[in-house]
Amino acid sequence: MGSQPALEILKERVAGQQALGLTRRLVSVGPSCGRFVSVRGRRCLLMASNDYLGLAAHPRLAQASLEAALACGSGSGASRLISGTLEAHVELEQAIARFKHTPAALFFPTGYMTNLGVVSTLAAEGDLIVSDRLNHASLIDACRLSHAEVKVYPHGDAAQAEKLLAQGPQGGIRLLVTDGVFSMDGDLAPVPELLEAAKRQNALLVIDDAHATGVWGKTGRGTLDHFGLEPTPEVVMAGTFSKALGGLGGFVAGAPEVIEALVHGARSLLYSTAPPPAQAAVALAGLELVDAEPWRREHLHALSALLRHRLAEAGLKVACEAGPIVPVLTGSAKAALELAEGLWRRGVFAPAVRPPTVPEGASRIRLTVTAAHEEQDIEKAAQALAEAAREAGL
Ligand SMILES: Cc1ncc(COP(=O)(O)O)c(C=O)c1O
CATH class of the missing domain: 3.40.640.10 (Type I PLP-dependent aspartate aminotransferase-like (Major domain))
Known part of the structure; x- marks a missing residue:
């Protein structure tokens, strides 16, 4: 009896993760910084970058x-x-x-x-x-x-x-x-x-x-x-x-x-x-x-507060009260993926975050605001999220 080839074992392990709805893909976006990115051929508003002060394009x-x-x-x-x-x-x-x-x-x-x-x-x-x-x-x-x-x-x-x-x-x-x-x-x-x-x-x-x-x-x-x-x-x-x-x-x-x-x-x-x-x-x-450029920090916090306000108006639950990280909990990994897909169709890019990055049952869309955003971007992201959440039955 020979041992099982290593590549086969790896394939099975990845398939196991995929069966749990935890498929991971490296999605190429471009250009690499700024407010907009192209994702799978669609121009999207970027709501997923940690470039909080918008300095990456400075x-x-x-x-x-x-x-x-x-x-x-x-x-x-x-x-x-x-x-x-x-x-x-x-x-x-x-x-x-x-x-x-x-x-x-x-x-x-x-x-x-x-x-x-x-x-x-x-x-x-x-x-x-x-x-x-x-x-x-x-x-x-x-x-x-x-x-x-x-x-x-x-x-x-x-x-x-x-x-x-x-x-x-x-x-x-x-x-x-x-x-x-x-x-x-x-x-x-x-x-x-x-x-x-x-x-x-x-x-x-x-x-x-x-x-x-x-x-x-x-x-x-x-x-x-x-x-x-x-x-x-x-x-x-x-x-x-x-x-x-x-x-x-x-x-x-x-x-x-x-x-x-x-x-x-x-x-x-x-x-x-x-x-x-x-x-x-x-x-x-x-x-x-x-x-x-302290205005960047002030602008960032003002926009973050606006996004929270709009999401609350739409009846969506945000897990934290202040700052540029705005997590919208979906519970299951599948619901998070559906919501992310709905956002993408509406021209907003904010991918689903699933286990093991977050605990089981705590999947989410993690939206991030940056100082490169404008008020109209936040309005667009909030509206897209409200619509996509309704569509996903959340
Ligand atoms: C809390 C925290 N610490 C450390 C790191 C790692 O930082 P870097 O991306 O510079 O390796 C990250 C980010 O990915 C993070 O979120």
């Missing part, structure tokens, strides 16, 4: 990329610890630290790699990680990679998180880990309560501000800014340049001891080639535009 970012590539070349040539630390990285890291009001910062190739590096370096075997149930996949993967004990608390429950932290091993590190803004639900973590819990339990608090940086807070600094807090030494702030900041790359900002530990141990930083200078230059330009 000429200043394109210019920064071009100038850096012409001046410094297209690649960095080595990892950060070999010869890959370029002036552009150092300049950017100083700017990130200034922006986040922390003593030090570190730039990573992506937000995913940031989270892998941060969590798996700060906690190791013998340590404890306490993690929100709805944390992003990158944090979950990072917990697994760390070899630390991992305890999961109910979503947003700071009291429960503290109870779990209190059970941590003596002499080991306690790490409390949360998304600042939850990517699929759009709600904010109870950061002030989590910070107090972390302080009482001598823990570090890792906040992944991927969806908050540039968007939340009076000055767009993220969740701490939103709650009127300044970073303290126990806060480890992670984030990404790939969403509101219009580029690509991740960062961590925090105490010098944290940054030093990452330089010594973060494998996703040390064993990967440093980001090219153009990527760092784009990131820097994005940070500068958060301050230079």
